[in-house]
Amino acid sequence: MSLRDLARAEMLASMSPAERRAEMGSARLYFQRPDKPGFLVCETEGGPVVPVFTSWxxxxxxxxPCRxxxxxxxxxxxxxxxxxxxLVDPLGPRTFVLDEEALEDPDTQGERDGRA
Known part of the structure; x- marks a missing residue:
């Protein structure tokens, strides 16, 4: 882990959930581009995923080498x-799944679940 990665991890750990969500939402991800518009979807035991990466x-x-x-x-x-x-950074040490629920603001999650 580089010093930059370590500093970023510490910064994210000290943020509120809403701040983390805002920071994450603007982050750029890279993915392999298929011949036709869309995503290359991989079928897994956990369901279909698109491998994406935090760097090219x-x-x-x-x-x-790929498009x-x-x-x-x-x-x-x-x-x-x-x-x-x-599936973010599938070969990396901190792989995680990203979907709408993972990005949802915890302050509004109860409203979606009918708990508000």
Missing amino acids: EALGLFAG WASTTVDDLVELLPQGVRA
């Missing part, structure tokens, strides 16, 4: 087909 270098390690695109986390979650989630 990580994408290169995963896919090798690629990038977008923000917020836009990616809106653009993903229904039922498809993003």
Whole structure:
């Protein structure tokens, strides 16, 4: 882990959930671009996912030389087909699944669940 990554992790840990969500939503992710518009979807035991990466270098390690695109986390979650989630940095030490629920503001989650 680089010093930059360590500082970013510490900064995110000290943020409120709403601040973390805002920071994450504007982050840029990179993914392999298919021949036709859309995403390359991989079928897994946990359901369909699109592998995305926090850097184009990580994408290169995963896919090798390839056509690629990038977008923000917020836009990616809106653009993903229904039922498809993003798998962030699948070869990295901190892989996680990204979907609308993961980005939802905890202050409004109760309203969606009918608990408000």
